[in-house]
Amino acid sequence: MTEPSIEIKEFHWLMDMLQTIDIGLVVVDRNYQVRVWNSFMESHSGQPSSKVKDHNLFDCFEELPEDWLKHKANTVFTLKCHSFMTWEQRPYLFRFKNYRPITGTEEFMYQNITISPLASLDGEISHIAIIIYDVTDIAANRKALESANAELAHLIRTDRLTSLYNRGHWEECLAREFGRYQRYDTTCSVVMFDIDHFKQVNDTYGHQAGDGVIRAVAEVTRKSLRKTDIAGRYGGEEFGIILGNTEAKAAEIFCERLRKEIEALNVNYEGQEIKFTVSLGISEAKTSTQNYTEWLEQADKALYVSKENGRNKTSMYDID
Amino acid sequence: MTTRVLICDDSNVARKQMARSLPQDWDVEISFANDGSQALTAIQEGLGDILFLDLNMPVMDGYETLENIVKLDLPTMTIVVSGDIQPEAHARVKKLGAVEFIKKPIDPESLANILVNFGLYRPGGTQTIKQDTSAPSSTPSTAILTRPDDGEPIDYRDCMQEISNVAMGQAADLLARLLNVFVKLPIPNVNVLEVSELEMALSLAEQGDTYSAVCQGFIGHGISGEALIIFSDSSFSDMANLLNYKGELDRTVELELIMEVASILSGACIKGIAEQLDIKFSQGHPMVLGQHVKVGELIRANSNRWKETLAIEITYEIENHNITCDLLLLFTEDSLEKLYKQLSFLMD
Numbered sequence: 001m002t003e004p005s006i007e008i009k010e011f012h013w014l015m016d017m018l019q020t021i022d023i024g025l026v027v028v029d030r031n032y033q034v035r036v037w038n039s040f041m042e043s044h045s046g047q048p049s050s051k052v053k054d055h056n057l058f059d060c061f062e063e064l065p066e067d068w069l070k071h072k073a074n075t076v077f078t079l080k081c082h083s084f085m086t087w088e089q090r091p092y093l094f095r096f097k098n099y100r101p102i103t104g105t106e107e108f109m110y111q112n113i114t115i116s117p118l119a120s121l122d123g124e125i126s127h128i129a130i131i132i133y134d135v136t137d138i139a140a141n142r143k144a145l146e147s148a149n150a151e152l153a154h155l156i157r158t159d160r161l162t163s164l165y166n167r168g169h170w171e172e173c174l175a176r177e178f179g180r181y182q183r184y185d186t187t188c189s190v191v192m193f194d195i196d197h198f199k200q201v202n203d204t205y206g207h208q209a210g211d212g213v214i215r216a217v218a219e220v221t222r223k224s225l226r227k228t229d230i231a232g233r234y235g236g237e238e239f240g241i242i243l244g245n246t247e248a249k250a251a252e253i254f255c256e257r258l259r260k261e262i263e264a265l266n267v268n269y270e271g272q273e274i275k276f277t278v279s280l281g282i283s284e285a286k287t288s289t290q291n292y293t294e295w296l297e298q299a300d301k302a303l304y305v306s307k308e309n310g311r312n313k314t315s316m317y318d319i320d
Numbered sequence: 321m322t323t324r325v326l327i328c329d330d331s332n333v334a335r336k337q338m339a340r341s342l343p344q345d346w347d348v349e350i351s352f353a354n355d356g357s358q359a360l361t362a363i364q365e366g367l368g369d370i371l372f373l374d375l376n377m378p379v380m381d382g383y384e385t386l387e388n389i390v391k392l393d394l395p396t397m398t399i400v401v402s403g404d405i406q407p408e409a410h411a412r413v414k415k416l417g418a419v420e421f422i423k424k425p426i427d428p429e430s431l432a433n434i435l436v437n438f439g440l441y442r443p444g445g446t447q448t449i450k451q452d453t454s455a456p457s458s459t460p461s462t463a464i465l466t467r468p469d470d471g472e473p474i475d476y477r478d479c480m481q482e483i484s485n486v487a488m489g490q491a492a493d494l495l496a497r498l499l500n501v502f503v504k505l506p507i508p509n510v511n512v513l514e515v516s517e518l519e520m521a522l523s524l525a526e527q528g529d530t531y532s533a534v535c536q537g538f539i540g541h542g543i544s545g546e547a548l549i550i551f552s553d554s555s556f557s558d559m560a561n562l563l564n565y566k567g568e569l570d571r572t573v574e575l576e577l578i579m580e581v582a583s584i585l586s587g588a589c590i591k592g593i594a595e596q597l598d599i600k601f602s603q604g605h606p607m608v609l610g611q612h613v614k615v616g617e618l619i620r621a622n623s624n625r626w627k628e629t630l631a632i633e634i635t636y637e638i639e640n641h642n643i644t645c646d647l648l649l650l651f652t653e654d655s656l657e658k659l660y661k662q663l664s665f666l667m668d
Contacts, residue, residue, distance in 0.1 A: 075580070079494045081591075084536075084583040084606045089575050112605050133605070 024094070024111075024132030027118065030077065032057045032070075035127060044096040044109070063095065076115045076128050085113040087139050099134055110139035159233040161211060162218035170232025170240055171292075177230075177242050178292035181285045189251035191241040192299040193258075193280035196311040198237040201276060209269040210237075213276060216267045224258050240296070248284035248316050255280045255314040263312060277312035279303055284317075323348045323440065326368030328359040328385070329401070330377040330507065332475060333482040333667070334424070338372055338401060341426040346441045356380030360388055368396045370440065373418070375402040375409065376485065376507050386416035399434070401426065403489030408502040424486045425596060477510050479663045484508040484632045484649070487592025491585045491647070492636060498584060499562040502639040509633040512656075518631065529553070532574065532611040533618045534582035537604035538590045541597075542658035545629075545651040547586035551578055553612055555643040562641065571611060582606055585636070585647055593649070597662040628653045 018025060019039050027036035034057050037049040045052075047060065058066050068090075072083045085093075087110040094111070098104040112133040120126040157169035165173065174190065181188050195201070195217060202210040214237060221231050221239060230242040243251050259278055267274040281302025289295050298317040305315040325348045327338045335352050342348065351367040353359040357380045362368055371389075375382035382400060389396060400413045403424040410421045420434050435441035485508055492503040533550040551559075559577045560569055567573070583606055594601045609618050630651040637644050651659060 072580075075498060075584070079497060079584065081494060081584055082587050082603070083580070084587075085579060086575075086605065086608065088608055089572065089579055114605065 023134075024130075026057070026130040026132070027127050028057055028073075028130065029127050032073075034060070036129075040132075041094075044099075045094060061094065064093065065090070069093070072115055073128055076117050077125050080117045080119075080125055082117070083115040085115075087112055087135050091139070093130070093132065098136055100136075104136065104140070105144075106136050106140050108136075109134050110136045162215055162233050164218050164222065164239070165230065165232035167232060167234050170230065170234065170242075171296075173230045173232070174240070174242055174296065175292045177244060178285060178289075178295055187245055187247050187284070189243045189246045189248055189282055189284045190295055190299045191243065191251060191255055191280055191282050192234065192296070192303045193239050193241075193255070193278045194303065195237040196277045196279055196307075198276075201274060205269055205272065205274060209267075209272075209274060212269050213267050213274060216265055217262060217278065220261050220265065221258065224254070224261065240299075248282055251282045251284065252314055252316060255282060259312065259314055279306035279311045280314040281306055282314065282316045321347070324367050324369045325350045325372065326353060326359060326362050326370070326396070327351070327372045328353040328356065328377075328382075329372075329374035330354055331374075331478055331482040331485070333479045334374060334401075334485075336667075337426060337482075341428045341431055343428070343432050343435065343441055343443065345444070346435070354379075356382065356385030356388070359385055360392070360394065363389070363394045363396045364392075371396045371398045372401050372422075373398050375400060375404050375413070376505050378507060383412065383416060386413060386418060390417050397438070397440075403486040404505050405489050405493045406496045406503060408496065424482075424489070476660050476663055477512075479667065480630070480632065480659075481508050481510045483593055483596045483663075483666075484510060484589075484634065486596060487589045488634045488647070490592040491588035494584050494588050495581065495636065498581070499559075499638065501562060501641060504637040504639055506635050506637075509631075511631050511633075513629055513631050514627060518629065518650075530612045531615055531618060532578055532613075533609040534578055534586075534606045535609050536582070536586045536590070536606040538594075538601040540594065540601040541599040541662070543597075543599070543601075543651065543655040543662075545649060545655060547590055548609070548618070548646075548648040548650065549578070549582035549586055550615065550618065550646040550648065551581075552644050555645065558638075558641040558643050562638075562643075574611065575608065578608075579606060581645070585645070589634075589647060589649065597659075597666065599662060628656075630656055630659070 018036070021038070022040055024040045024044070025036055025038040026034060026041055028034055034052050034055055037047075037052045041052075042048050045061075052060050058064055072085065075081075076083050092108060092111045093113050096109040096111075098106050098109055112135045114131040114133075116129045116131065117125040118127040118129055157165055159166040164170075177188055180186055195213065198210065198213070201213055214233075217239065218231075218233065221241065225231055225241070228244045232240050234240045243254060246254070259280060262276070262278050265275070267276075281299045281304070283295055283298035283302060285295055289298070302315040302317040306313040309315070323346070325342070327335050327350060329335045329338065339350055342350075351362055353362050355377045356373075359368065359371060359373065360380075363371065373382050373385060380388075382402065386398060386400075388394075389398060398418045399420045399422060400418045401422045401424060402409065405423045413421060419438065422431060422434065432441065432443065436443065488505060488508055492505055496503045530553045531550050532553060533548055535546050535548045537546050538544065556569055556574050556577060559581065560573065563577060563580065565573055565577065586606065587603060590601055590603055632649040634647040634649075635644065636647065
């Protein structure tokens, strides 16, 4: 017996390293027969190399996206270049459990995949290596960041008391709607309304009760909205509604219904029934309207007309 | 008999490389032209029995030059020398009358074989004088014939442009094969820029349009940088057709498309540059920089860490399809010294 050559010894520990490295390594030939299945793959899939090696990859793992993977693999075989896939395209290739099943937040392992061409001695690409990286932490962090940003974006637009849009965002919506009106000559109306004698509610029942009243108005308003209508809390007891594709006449019907519903409300605060009304003003966008601020002022003027005429009323802004 | 050889390329580096690749013992008189129109004049003056012609050039490109040679019935034999290795480019120039197509970087041995096959050169001949001439004929000439002067300092920009040109051609060839199309190749734009100028320098960046981009880092041999692939969002529907993606074009499908094309383009280009510099780069996993955003939002480069960048911009367009994408190779400031050193090895 001769001693194994240095090369073979080296080959042995090189193979050992590939086996134990904490990255998924799969080598398949042109017929998708598995040639290498390292221990990362064994451990995470629960399938020992002996069961997978020399078998067709897609027979062993029927849940694999066969068409997709073959398409990518074909590109690598024919163009002899690397192919990269990120978890953003497809969360995983092999559905493995999260490596941290206890403290991890995600259910499965997110994976980045690289497919590399492997040349045989004659320079032809006879095999490809599918390399699987565990990027669960990156994905989880990114998703947490995205949801935090979405939450932040929501908070920055929302009025805390009523969950309607706050003044800033509602005005942005109003400006956009006015822009649309100017570009496409659509019909639209804006409504401003406020709670009559709100100061008295606060003085009689206290601020907590006042908050309850504002919330109740917001709730009724929200329920009366159609899909495209946009309501916001403009100030203390003042609200605004943008009614897209609505002329003043139709806006009046909408407002009257809202007014009556609010008139019928009973807000119960610590055993006391509180009743109240609102006054509303409507302005339909006209070609003579210069900008959205002017449009809003018109609705505000109409609201004052309602106030002057005894409150609990709807008025329309009249250009003449 | 001395053969008059005309080398037409917009890159000084490429002209030199071409001249150097010719068999040493070939009895020739070499002239140079910077673009097609200069080449036509030089041929008319009898300076080009054989024309080595580049394809991508300003003023008059190689295709147009070939057309003119036929139209004017000029007495020359054209061999196209190009980094555009798409089979379609090969076929087109043959159709236009070129007798042969040699790919860049030039392999002197196969060049010699071609010359032998055409009976233009016999190896081991007795004549071993190689003449360079820059002197145009005595008649007044409009052709500006430039002669590479070995004493002059290396023009790194030109050198990098030529290397990018070859790498770009290799990447385009893969893209053409993937999509089964012809990719129109531009002249790569090489500039050393302030990071703040980067956005302005992008030719793709049209106001109001939105873009999607993928970036891929590379590093090796003390040289590092990033490859950015920037797609105009209007390219997606044609790209989906070419790659046979059926169904609705949503963000996930777009991501698939951009990743597929980007990994090929940036991978091939980075590899092509590394091979020519005779080094190896490790490539990171591509990252999505953004989808449907303005160019300014894509390149929020960290200008605190570095100020200058060597930027190579290549705008790929696909013939008969509404697909445009920008490949931007950015080298960091501290890579430049090493990069220039590699380039000077290459020029020696």
